[in-house]
Amino acid sequence: MADSIEDRFAVETELLGLKLLPGQEATLRAAYAALRDAIALVGADYGFEAEPAHVFVPTPGKARGP
């Protein structure tokens, strides 16, 4: 298991099959760290029944479609 952010980034990049361009690795690694922070903040500890927002429709309208 990769422990550090750098290691996790490297492992996931390989798993995703991404071929990074010269110079891209450093900027993406920084973005990856921010992304991990965002994921941690959003969290994963939701109630079993917690429904996600679907395509966001704030107030029910009439039936959509043709």
Added chain:
Amino acid sequence: MTASDPCFLSVAEAAALIAAKRLSPVELVHSYLARIERLDGALHAYVRVLPDEALAAARAAEAEIAAGHYRGPLHGIPIGLKDIYDTARVATEGGSKLCLGRVPASDGTTVRLLKQAGAILLGKLTTWEFAIGGTAFDTPFPPVRNPWNRERDPAGSSSGSGAAVAAGLCAMAMGSDTGGSIRWPAAWCGLAGLKPTYGRVSRAGIMPLSFSLDHAGPLVWTVEDAAIVLQVIAGYDQRDPGSVDRPVPDYRAALASPDLKGVRLAIPRAIFERDSSASEAMASAFEAAVEVLRGLGAAIAEIELPPLALYNATASLITRSEGFAIHEKTLRERPLDYGALARDRLTIGAYVRASDMVQAMRRRLMLVEATNAAMEGFDAMLLPTCPDPPAVLGELGPYFDNRRPMYMRPFNLTGQPALSLCNGFEDTGLPLSLQIVGRHFDEATVLRIGHAYERATPWRERRPPL
């Protein structure tokens, strides 16, 4: 530009003169074309000017009006479109090398509605690459300069739209807003910018960035102009899966009230004091605006919202995922054809797992409900649009929103209508901005508040020193 220059007129003012046959749409288009010719070489607001098409449309409008067939307040009004709006037989390139020479066969829905209302397309306006790429120096399109100070950034992603309206290079411009891309350039260019409720205005025929966060709306000189444009573009469209079928009220009529008696406004102060502190100039302009609104009769109280970082993190995961899904194929096959900023900002979405995205959508629903609950009993919220006045061009950096989180993304996430408008200038002459956020589908109240504020303050008397 002089006070008598027609490029100085708001949409409402120009429309009144055109309706009275005291202003010729042909002369108006000539004035704008001359001004574009004179100024845009240094501003780069336009990627494509359409002089022949605009003049032909202006002649047709003039003849129609002369024959007694006036269509309404956009008839004969010259406009610009962010270059992600599909235009029939006119290249729409999204600010990217990947789309050079891309010519849509048909107009997007909002473009069709604007043309039906008689608006005249002057040209296509510079956008950040695919509405995400940032102020880039490695795409085929040079970055836009801020008309208030050409060494400053006009913000984005609707950067050309903001600069063009501020500089008097068109009367109105359309933009798109996934995390603030209408409101931010409106703020930094001293304009009004309206992100309507999600579902209120069709996005069909606009290049997508993030399906569930994208919004379309106008950047204009005055709030009244925003009401005029919204009247034309609002409404259900079955071509947009996010569109909602709701009655469209008379937005301009909502502006008639001379004061704000009975209006209840909420201030989520922790957002711009605790979570991401506004600069001194932005904060003091905000407090002054609150006093103006109080003086107009509004009742004002403070509320608590969830932390700004939680809104922004949630929106970030959604934007990254949806953006990567749209661009994955071309990112893998033609990565060198993206500018570096767009390439990085889109590629990072590959690292968001499916379950992360679902958790973000769960969090999103909670945040929508928490925001609605906090606004219970209020008609609208007030906060600054962003923490800082315009940055030096090229100095934003790729992760500016992590360093200085702005105050717009929460309302892409919740889908509420949000208006940014000028609320003063700092000592250097750069514009400051106030944001008014309404309840879902209540753009009328947001516009009413903004219009009342605008009429009570002198900020529309000043234009960029060009």
